[in-house]
C-alpha cells in the first residue's frame with residue numbers, strides 16, 4: 001500500500017488566522033442508535049464533509065463528561081452558544097458531533113484549508129459500556145488531525161489510569177488487514193493525530209527542583225516510567241508507554257479556572273467573556289492560537305485528506321465497527337481511494353467533454369488533434385483528483401480513457417458524415433452557380449451582339465459589359481431580366497444606347 005510507507009514528518013503548516021465567530025450549528029457526525037445497537041453517519045454531516053474541497057484538518061475534544069469540552073469548543077468557534085453546554089450532571093453530547101461550518105484557515109504559503117471541530121460524548125458517561133467508550137474514543141482518534149484530551153486538574157495516577165483506554169484502543173484499530181488482533185503501537189503511530197492533553201481548572205505551580213517547567217515538560221515527567229515492581233507498576237508503566245508510542249507528537253496545556261463563583265461556573269455559557277478571570281482569558285487566547293496552529297490538515301501517510309475522503313473514512317470506520325470488525329486503516333483507505341479515483345474518472349470525462357471543441361471541421365487530422373488536446377485536459381483533472389495505489393489509479397484512468405475514446409469515435413463518425421453532407425451541398429450549390437453563370441454569360445453575349453451598331457459602339461460598351469459580366473459571375477441568383485436591366489442602365493449612363 002503506497003501511502004503507508006511515506007515519511008510521516010511533514011513541514012507543518014502554520015495557520016496565519018484563527019477563528020472569528022463562526023456561523024453554523026452542531027451536526028451529528030456519528031450517532032449511536034440504541035434501537036439497532038449500530039452507529040450511523042447521518043447524510044447531512046456527510047454532505048457537509050463532501051462539500052469541502054481541498055485539505056481538511058479535524059480537531060476533536062475527548063474526555064470525561066461534564067468537564068467543559070463543549071464549552072472550550074465554543075470558545076474556539078468564538079461564540080457562547082454552539083455545542084450544547086450542560087449545567088446538570090447528565091451528559092448532553094451523544095456520539096460525535098461536528099460544527100456545520102468548517103473554519104477556513106490559511107497556510108503561510110497562502111493555500112486554504114478547512115478545520116472541522118468535533119465534540120465527543122464523554123467517554124465515561126454513566127450509560128455506557130467500556131467497549132462503547134473505546135469505540136467513540138477510537139473513532140475520534142482515527143478521524144482527527146489534532147486530538148485534544150480534556151480533563152480537570154493535573155496528571156496524576158488516576159488520570160493516567162483513565163487513559164488506559166488508549167491501550168484498549170490499540171486492540172480496536174488495525175493498520176492492515178490480516179494482522180490478528182490490533183496493530184503495534186509503533187505501526188499505529190504513523191496514523192495517529194497530534195495529541196494535546198488539556199488540563200482544566202489547573203492550579204498547581206509548574207516547578208521542578210526550583211525551576212519553572214513548561215506544561216509539555218510536566219507531561220513528559222508524568223509519562224516517565226515509575227520505579228518499582230509488581231503487576232500494578234507494570235500496568236501503570238504500560239499505559240505510559242502506550243501513550244508515548246501512540247502519540248509521538250504530543251503537548252500539554254494548562255488552563256486556569258474560569259471563575260471563582262461556583263454558581264456561575266455551572267452556567268459559563270451565559271457569562272459574558274469580560275467577566276471571566278483575566279488569567280483564564282489570557283490562557284484561552286494562547287490555547288486558541290496553539291490549537292489552530294497545531295491543527296494541520298489530516299494526513300494518512302503522505303496523503304493529505306480532503307473533505308470527501310474524510311466522509312469516506314468516517315463511513316468506512318463506522319461500517320467496520322457495525323460489522324463487528326476492527327476498523328482497519330488500510331481497508332478504509334482503499335475504499336476511499338477507489339471511490340475518489342472513480343470520482344476523478346467521472347470528473348475527467350466531464351472535463352474532456354467541456355474541453356472538446358465540437359465546432360471543429362470534419363478533417364481527420366484536426367479531429368485527432370482536438371481529441372488529443374481535450375484528453376490532455378482531462379488527464380490533468382484526473383491526476384489532480386485521483387488518489388491511492390497505482391493499480392487503482394491505472395484502472396480508473398483506463399475507464400475514463402475508454403469512455404472518452406468511445407465519445408470521440410461517435411463524434412468523429414457523426415462529424416465526418418455531416419461533413420460529407422456539407423460537401424455535397426456545396427458541390428450542388430457550386431454546380432447550380434456554374435450553370436446559372438453560363439446561362440447568364442450566354443444571355444449577356446446575345447444581348448450585346450444584338451445591340452444596334454454593335455461594332456461602332458464596341459469601345460463605349462466595354463464598361464457595361466465588364467460590369468454585367470462581373471455581376472453574373474459573382475451572383476448566381478442574378479436573373480436574365482435583371483441582367484438586361486442592369487446592362488441597359490449601365491449602357492445608358494455611359495451614353496452608348
Ligand SMILES: Nc1nc2c(ncn2[C@@H]2O[C@H](COP(=O)(O)OP(=O)(O)O)[C@@H](O)[C@H]2O)c(=O)[nH]1
Pocket residue numbers: 064065066067068069070071072084085086087088091092093122200201256257258264265266267268269
Ligand atoms: N470548573 C469549570 N467548569 C467549567 C469549565 N468549562 C465549562 N465548565 C462548566 O462545566 C459544565 C459542563 O460543561 P460542558 O462544556 O457541557 O462539558 P462537557 O460535558 O465536557 O462537554 C458546565 O456547567 C460549564 O459551565 C471550566 O473550565 N471549569
Ligand SMILES: [Mg+2]
Pocket residue numbers: 069070071084085092093119120
Ligand atoms: Mg459536551
